[in-house]
Amino acid sequence: MDENNNQDGEQIIIFEEKITKVNGEVAIKRYQRGKFLGKGGFAKCYEATNLENKKVLAAKIIAKSSLTRNRARQKLVSEIKIHKSLQNSNVVQFEHVFEDHENVYILLELCCNQTLNELIKRRKRLTEIEVQCYVAQMINALKYLHNNNVIHRDLKLGNLFLNKNMELKLGDFGKRELFAELPNYIAPEVLDGKVGHSFEVDVWSLGVIIYAMLIGKPPFETPDVKSTYKKIKLNQYSFPDQVQISDNAKQLIQKILVLEPNKRPTLDEIMAHSFMNSGGTIPKVLPLSTLACPPSIQYNKQFQQPSRASETAQSNPKMATVRPNISSERQDQFGATSGLNTGYNGGYNSSQRPSSQKPQDFKQSVSTKSLNQFYTSGTLQNQQSIKQKYEIFVRRWVDYSSKYGLGYLLSNGATGVFFNDSTKIILDPKTQEFEYLERKGTDKQDAIEKFSINSYPKELQKKVTLLQHFKSYLDADSKTITSSDTNDYDPFQSVYVKKWMKTRHAIMFRLSNKIVQVNFTDKTEIILSSENKLVTYVNKLGERSHYPLATALDSQNQEMAKRLKYTKEILTHMLNGNTNVDIRNPE
Numbered sequence: 001m002d003e004n005n006n007q008d009g010e011q012i013i014i015f016e017e018k019i020t021k022v023n024g025e026v027a028i029k030r031y032q033r034g035k036f037l038g039k040g041g042f043a044k045c046y047e048a049t050n051l052e053n054k055k056v057l058a059a060k061i062i063a064k065s066s067l068t069r070n071r072a073r074q075k076l077v078s079e080i081k082i083h084k085s086l087q088n089s090n091v092v093q094f095e096h097v098f099e100d101h102e103n104v105y106i107l108l109e110l111c112c113n114q115t116l117n118e119l120i121k122r123r124k125r126l127t128e129i130e131v132q133c134y135v136a137q138m139i140n141a142l143k144y145l146h147n148n149n150v151i152h153r154d155l156k157l158g159n160l161f162l163n164k165n166m167e168l169k170l171g172d173f174g175k176r177e178l179f180a181e182l183p184n185y186i187a188p189e190v191l192d193g194k195v196g197h198s199f200e201v202d203v204w205s206l207g208v209i210i211y212a213m214l215i216g217k218p219p220f221e222t223p224d225v226k227s228t229y230k231k232i233k234l235n236q237y238s239f240p241d242q243v244q245i246s247d248n249a250k251q252l253i254q255k256i257l258v259l260e261p262n263k264r265p266t267l268d269e270i271m272a273h274s275f276m277n278s279g280g281t282i283p284k285v286l287p288l289s290t291l292a293c294p295p296s297i298q299y300n301k302q303f304q305q306p307s308r309a310s311e312t313a314q315s316n317p318k319m320a321t322v323r324p325n326i327s328s329e330r331q332d333q334f335g336a337t338s339g340l341n342t343g344y345n346g347g348y349n350s351s352q353r354p355s356s357q358k359p360q361d362f363k364q365s366v367s368t369k370s371l372n373q374f375y376t377s378g379t380l381q382n383q384q385s386i387k388q389k390y391e392i393f394v395r396r397w398v399d400y401s402s403k404y405g406l407g408y409l410l411s412n413g414a415t416g417v418f419f420n421d422s423t424k425i426i427l428d429p430k431t432q433e434f435e436y437l438e439r440k441g442t443d444k445q446d447a448i449e450k451f452s453i454n455s456y457p458k459e460l461q462k463k464v465t466l467l468q469h470f471k472s473y474l475d476a477d478s479k480t481i482t483s484s485d486t487n488d489y490d491p492f493q494s495v496y497v498k499k500w501m502k503t504r505h506a507i508m509f510r511l512s513n514k515i516v517q518v519n520f521t522d523k524t525e526i527i528l529s530s531e532n533k534l535v536t537y538v539n540k541l542g543e544r545s546h547y548p549l550a551t552a553l554d555s556q557n558q559e560m561a562k563r564l565k566y567t568k569e570i571l572t573h574m575l576n577g578n579t580n581v582d583i584r585n586p587e
């Protein structure tokens with residue numbers, strides 16, 4: 001591998017394949033190493049661009065020094081041999097292999113949306129329509145493998161990749177050390193060391209995967225390998241009460257997870273099971289937005305039986321009403337933005353206040369005592385104007401900063417995005433006009449430009465599309481938006497998130513109306529209006545109370561006072577530009 005610097009001083013790493021022709025001439029193919037994708041037992045994986053045709057691939061680079069053991073070499077050879085022979089729309093495409101004196105390079109189809117393992121970590125669990133979509137694709141891959149007499153033997157969430165179009169791709173054909181890691185997905189007969197175990201081991205793992213996708217963790221998970229073995233061998237697992245899944249889903253898992261291999265259903269039987277086959281259609285692929293959040297109600301409607309589509313229970317993630325006739329149309333909500341795909345690391349979170357916790361009327365909710373104190377502090381302005389400014393806060397938010405930014409919905413109905421490049425966008429819910437804020441040069445203030453959602457400069461296309469996707473997600477629970485919310489929208493005073501930061505215990509927003517809002521993980525909230533010298537506290541039950549800022553720290557309400565102190569601390573960090581702090585628990 002050669003290392004060089006480009007004009008900007010960035011390091012460029014090139015690796016080359018030398019091909020010696022029959023006539024002795026040497027041809028060289030060059031690849032530029034790109035972003036690091038991950039590390040396996042033997043390989044480091046990077047994006048790699050073929051400099052001849054600019055095709056971007058995944059390169060698994062294996063140091064020859066790690067292959068000193070015969071067994072490791074044999075396993076690598078068998079991985080390459082098997083993988084090279086496979087071609088299926090749901091199997092990671094093997095592109096090429098070559099070596100130099102240092103490394104072996106395996107070039108594969110790039111799956112830039114990571115694996116289902118990262119997806120589940122991010123999303124916690126998936127909805128049934130998503131699980132059906134992934135199971136249908138897994139079955140397609142497994143049928144192909146089994147028809148070609150290949151047993152994968154190492155099916156797990158981490159080997160199920162997602163490419164830029166969100167197609168599921170089964171990868172990693174290099175089962176090396178069987179017991180190298182926690183054996184969560186391994187079939188009991190494999191653990192027993194029974195010889196001749198067959199295709200049914202993959203079916204078992206598929207059952208474990210279905211369980212893990214729906215429940216959020218594998219069924220036999222324990223802190224140590226020995227207890228997991230024991231649980232698998234005794235087939236000891238249960239469905240937690242706190243996660244609701246359909247009876248069809250439970251039945252399918254129970255049918256698959258049986259100790260006797262030949263009693264497990266075949267792949268065709270799984271495909272014909274009522275979990276996969278009870279009305280509606282299964283999307284061929286899922287929208288990119290599902291990397292961060294569940295598909296919207298509108299999206300799900302397209303795949304439900306017409307009779308079910310009108311039911312209000314759609315918000316229930318239990319969706320077992322799909323048939324296995326896969327819809328041929330791509331239903332990618334992000335369609336136009338698929339070029340935005342890059343790797344994805346990190347978290348997702350969202351906060352939503354039940355609609356019953358809509359802000360109460362200012363007059364009713366401020367106690368007479370605190371109001372008196374407030375009046376005497378001499379800062380009271382027109383009560384109506386306070387109400388308006390004071391009421392604008394962040395109602396819902398989605399942290400997708402690992403890729404794009406923070407999306408949020410304000411209490412006045414406006415949707416905004418704080419992009420990772422610090423530009424901001426805020427959409428007027430009534431006129432469908434948006435403001436785009438960008439800091440230019442050395443300016444201290446953001447420059448504000450106004451456009452309509454139907455006409456804006458081409459370079460804003462990705463951002464507007466993202467705004468719309470954030471909006472459709474944040475609006476998904478229509479109960480949280482009422483027309484009275486949008487009536488609060490004041491076109492002359494558009495409010496947006498100016499800064500935000502997250503700690504282990506809270507997320508903090510600083511709004512352009514000088515409001516600081518902190519949402520704690522225990523659902524309590526502080527809203528600090530420096531302009532009105534007012535603190536609003538939302539307790540764990542969603543009840544709101546208001547305190548004059550001057551006396552709030554000494555308040556009888558210890559719970560609130562602690563959180564206010566915490567707010568002041570993070571605010572100081574935020575104002576000093578330290579957004580990467582982790583402050584002690586507010587308690």
Ligand SMILES: Nc1ncnc2c1ncn2[C@@H]1O[C@H](COP(=O)(O)OP(=O)(O)OP(=O)(O)O)[C@@H](O)[C@H]1O
Nearest residue numbers: 037038039040041042043045058108109110111172
């Ligand atoms: N085709 C691909 N596209 C994108 N990322 C990939 C691709 N193949 C592998 N990776 C990523 O590269 C990392 C290393 O891959 P590798 O297959 O070596 O890992 P592994 O399966 O964990 O290792 P092992 O084979 O030792 O179990 C993984 O984190 C994986 O997510």
